[in-house]
Structure formats: C-alpha cells, structure tokens
Amino acid sequence: MPIRSDGKRYFLEGNQTAYVLAVRDDKLVEHLYWGPKLPLDTDYPEADRNPSFAFENPQGLVPLEYPAWGGLRFSEPCLKVEFPDGCRDTRLVFEDAAILPHDEAGQPHLVIRLVDTAYPLRVELHYRLYEALDLIERWAIVSNAAAADPGGMAPEPGAIRLEQVFSACWNLPAGTPYCLTHLAGRWGGETQLRHDLLSEGKKVLESRRGATSHQANPWFALTPAGTAVGVDLAAAGTAVPPWPELGRPTGEEDGPVWFGALAWSGSWKIVVEATPYAQTQVLAGINDFDTVISLGPGEKFTTPACVAGYTEGGFGSMSRTLHRYQLQHVLPPAGARQVRPVLYNSWEATYFAVNEQQQMELAEKAARLGVELFVVDDGWFGRRQNDRAGLGDWYVNPEKFPRGLGPLIDHVHRLGMLFGLWVEPEMVNPDSDLYRRHPDWVLHVPGRPRTESRHQLVLNLARSEVRQFILDFLDRLLSENSIDFIKWDMNRHFSEPGWPDEPREHQREIWIRYVEGLYQVWDELRARHPKVLWESCSGGGGRVDLGILRRADQVWTSDNTDPFDRLFIQEGYSYAYSPKTMVCWLTDSPHWGNQRASSLRYRFHVAMTGTLGIGANLNHWSPAEMEEARALVAQYKAIRHLVQEGNLYRLISPRAGELAALEYVNEDASEAVLFVFLHSRKRLWPVPPIRLRGLSPERVYSLAVEEGRLHGPRRLSGRALMAWGLSLNLQGDFDSVMVHLKAE
Ligand code: DGJ
16 A cells, blocks of 8 residues: 555655654654655654754654644744634644545545644645655645634634645755755746755745746755755855764765655745754745735635655656656646647747738748748737737737738648647736726736836736636637647736735735636636647746646747757756756847857757757748758657657756766667767867666667767667767867667
8 A cells, every 4th residue: 555554654655765744642743754665664763753952842843744833833834824813823733634545636645634723724734646756746725614604794704814825844854954956047047957055044945926937946856965066064064963964965867856846837935944953844835925815714725736756866867757747647638648749930030020921931931841830929919019019909910910810820731730829818018908998907006006017017817807808819719710739928927916806805815816817717728629739938938837737738948049058948947847848949040149159950959859949030041951950850750759758867967067968768768869969179178978878788779870970880789878888079169969779
C-alpha cells in the first residue's frame, strides 16, 4: 500500500521516496520525514520530539504539516484567521483521517481532517501521491462549519476571515543549512536561475501583480548549502551550525533535491524560512498580501495545489520528474501526448499592420518551409493600428480584412496548415467601444486614477458579466471561423485592484476571484471547442505555472528571441517546465533587441530545443535561406518527439563557460538527439569531447550529423559515447551542431 498508517503515523511511499507524518498525543499533526524510502517502519522517526529552548514553547517548534497562527508560534503559518467575535488565535488539532486507494485522479490519496478546539473551523489536508514519480500534490480545504444562518442577517453574521491560507507547508530535514534555487527575471529576461545560501530568516518569492509574473516563478528547489557555488560556508558564519554540513552539494546529475511548484496563475507567495533552530520550511500558496477571504457559515475555500518531490539524482532528475508529471498529469489530456506543430507567427514580420493579402503571402512562404500552424498575432481586430486603441472590440477590422477572416483561414488550410489567432481577452484600451460602454468593468478604485500600462486597463474577471462577455466573443469567434489555435496574451499587471460593486467584506477576494474567473472561462471554452490548441502568453513568459498549464497546451517563453539570451532563459525554464510547453521562435538577425548577429542554423538549433516556431520576416529571406530553413524544419520534425517527450539531460550549462550542450533521450534509450552550442572559441582551445548520458551502454548507435562536424566514426557504443564522448568541430562565435543518434 503506497499510503498506510500504523495508527499514529501515516506513510506515503513512492517508488524511491517516503513522506511520513504523525498524530501526536497532543493531537498536533507533526511532520516526521521526507527523503529516501527506508526498509523498516522502525527506520522512520517517531513523533513527540519536543525541542526545548527558553523564550520558546516546545509545541511552537514542532514542524507541523499545516501550522496555524496561535499560541507561542513565531514561524510563518499556513493559516491565519479572525473569528466572528474578534478572536485571532487558532488551534488546529487532528480530528480524523481517510486513506483512499484511488481518488478521482486515480491516485492514492490521504485526507487529514483538522478542527479548531473552540470554533467551527475545519481544515482538510489533501495529499495525492504520484507513486511512480515520487511526487505529492497537496492542497487544503478550509471551511466555516457553523450552520448557515437561516435569517440571512447582513452582513454575514458569523463569517470567518481568512487572512492567510496557504496550500502546504513542506518541512525539510532539520539541522543543516540549505541552498535555495529559484527563478528570477523580468520582461525579456525571464527564468534566470539563482542559487541563494539560506541563513536564519525568510526568503520570500512572490508576485503581487495579479498574475504569475516574469519577475519570479512559483517553483523552488532546496539542496545542501554547498550547492551555492563559490560560497565559503565557514565564512558564511551563522548560517552554518557548529558541525560539518550534512550531505554533499547537489549537482546536475547527483545529490539530493527537495523541490516543488504551485498551480496558481495569480498573486502567489513562497516563503522559505530557516529558523534559529536549524529548521527549514517552505510554505506556498496564494499571496496573503491585500487578500482576505470572508467565509460565511457553511462556506469553504479550496486552495490551489502545490506539488513537491524529493530526488537523489540532482537537478536533472528533478526536471525530468517535473516534465513527466506535466505530460502525464497536468497538461490538458486531449493534446498532452501529441507532438506540437511547427508554427509561424507573423508578429515580428508585420506587427500591427496586418492585412489579408500580405498574410496570405507570408502563409505561402511559411508553408514552403514545412510550417504546420500559421498564426496571425495582434492587430486584426477593432480599430487596432498600434497598442493605443482597439483592445476589447473583438470584431474583424474591415479595412484590413474586408472579407472577414474566412478567405485567409481557407487559404491557410488549403496550404495544409492549421490557422491560429491572437487575442488578449482580459484587457481593454480606454480608447475602445467596450470601455466607452462599460467603464465600470475594469479594476479600479473610485476617486483614484486608473493607471494605464501599455495604454490598457484590466477587465475585472471576478465580475460575472465580464466573464460572460469574454466567453461570448471567443465562443462566437471560434464557432464562426475555422480557428485551430488561440494565443491568449496578457500584457499588463494589476493596479488599483478595486471591486466597488461587491460587498465590502468580499472586495479583497478580487485577487483570487479574478484567477478563478479566468480558469472558469478558459475551461468552458476548452469544453466547447475541444479541438482548439491553446497557448498562454503574457508579454512573453509572464504566465508560466502549473495552473495555466492545466488549460494551455503550450506557453510563449519570452519576447526575447535572441538565441544566445534564449539559451539562459530556456535553461531556467527547463528546470521547472517541460520543453514541450516551451515555445521557441527563431527570428531575424541581427536581433531587434541587442543587434547580435547569428547564423540561421544557430538560431534554428536554439529554437529546436523546445517547441519550434518561426517568427522572422520571411519576405527578407533569400532563396538560399529559405532552402536552409526548409531542411532545418524537416530535421526538427525528425527529432521533435525526442525534444518534446524524451528525457532531458543538461550536459553543459551555458552558465558554465563557452559551451552549452543539451541531450534528449527517448524512454527506451533507442534514440537521442544532442545539441551543442559554442558561444565563442577562445585562445584556440579545442572543444572537449561531449559526454552523453542516459544511453544504453551495450547498444551501438549510428550518428547523423552535418558533414565535417564529427571527428571520428559515425558509429559508437553507448558506453563509449557516455565514457569518452563525441569530438565535434565547432568554431568561431555562436556556432552549433546537432547530432541525431539511433540505436542499431
Ligand atoms: C506580447 C507577446 O509576447 C508578443 O508575442 C505579441 O503577441 C505582442 N504581445 C502583441 O501585442
């Protein structure tokens, strides 16, 4: 049984790992263990460890599964409430538990029920175990268990105010310092890896922007402190207890990693706290900032899920597990196992100045390259000539498309491609008919300015009429036109998050109700139009998370398409998210953003390490470039199943020096593809042999590689490829090579 109990302790065992919690004699639910699976039950620790320090209470230091604020507890809580009588002290104790062999997702599931000792507050802790992946999804359901008030006296007598309600608290083995790996960034520079040594105190990763954000991503990984390269642990002083570090630093393919991610696309928060007692905990959930949920009698609130896992196989194993989890359990099932089409998007070619004739001509060129999906981006609707007007007016612009979209769509279909269209449903330009009709539909605070960003305001998706409007226009668009793909964009974050029409006690729920509204609309559209493929975009990678990936088949990674910058952005992305979801266009050279020049092949190779797209102006390409691109698209189609579905090995990080190498291997190791990138050849150093991973040592592989790139034979054993490696010829600046390996 993957989940079982010995009466006191609850064991959740995956193939390799175990997670153990216990009900103590004082009825607190204590976290006991999270690490490698052990042979005997007696191997796991027992409950009722009571650390004792002056100025503390032993109960206040117990690592709890779901700490609530109350008593002598000073570390970050999951739950902070105010009861109707003003009491703000919460005491949650164990009530009962249930083990379900198969829940609605077909997985083993543990429910722990907690109840407040004096008030009608109940909390259900849910644990869904993915045994084969060694992952646990956790969420909480908090309810006001008082009987609903029959008289309905205003305003909600007996409401419990939830001031903080996280999804989970993950406790790490105590007594040792950790390094936190996380993703930081900004527009044009998303998902940059950071390794921070943790000392006493909190490191808060968060978005207060209403959306996931480019600036931080709701994902974390914790490893032994020595992983923070270049940090002298002894010199770091107080971060280190007075004994040697427990465990070795973690690398790409070896060492322990505790990791997790939150399935939420609104404001979120991850608090990583190291206490003065060398305890480390990670709490994740909806951001409590400016958020209060008012739960009337009989009402409940379900948090988003937070998934977490443990591996001893380093960051590479962590990523492969997360990728597999996304393909098997997160992505919309309809398309999860289908390869993603090669797309062409005309945004950088024509920007807002789209018209029927010019898009038809681009489509013909794209089709010649082997493109499978042609996407018209911003500019096709309303009075949209630039970003100052038109958002919200979702009718086809009659000057640009006098015959509607039909003839273009038919043309694209006749060329053998799918047709895709860009929308930005959550936004409105003040210069639009929609805003003139419904100025009250946007987030705003009466009497305050409505701050614009990219000349637009945010529609309040917490309002039912706004959701209905979006549902209606998109449903109509998809019903009246044969559209195969929607790119759903979001180009600003929240300001003045007011909801004046809502009763005061619910107004601060807007942060949550907006996201729930977004999910509701998206889910309904998917149900009504099941064949459509969906891409999430937010000015690049501003909305990449496990919540949106339940609705979107893929996401736009970054507006920055410079291939060298992309190596870093894509590396960070791949730590947490599957390459299949990572849309990568190659665009023109020199790049519009930094004027860096690079070859067509290099740009292609970088984009081929995810879901390939082309975003260049094909009108500027020479016949020779078109021919080269056609061949590269064909090469991508031959290896994309490996990139999109295979196991990723990050052989050499672009951060490590002048080389980067990525390898993708299929499940039975019969096929692999290797990409090697040289940033710059320095001081005539020869490029070292690239050692592969994940192959079958006993098998012989034949190699397909461009002429003149390989030193040595085109036929090698898996053992030789992994022990000695491949000697490749790379020269100059921004050179690249792709090798396709097939077992004989
Ligand atoms: C931002 C997106 O990231 C771009 O790809 C493009 O769709 C523009 N918006 C259009 O306004």
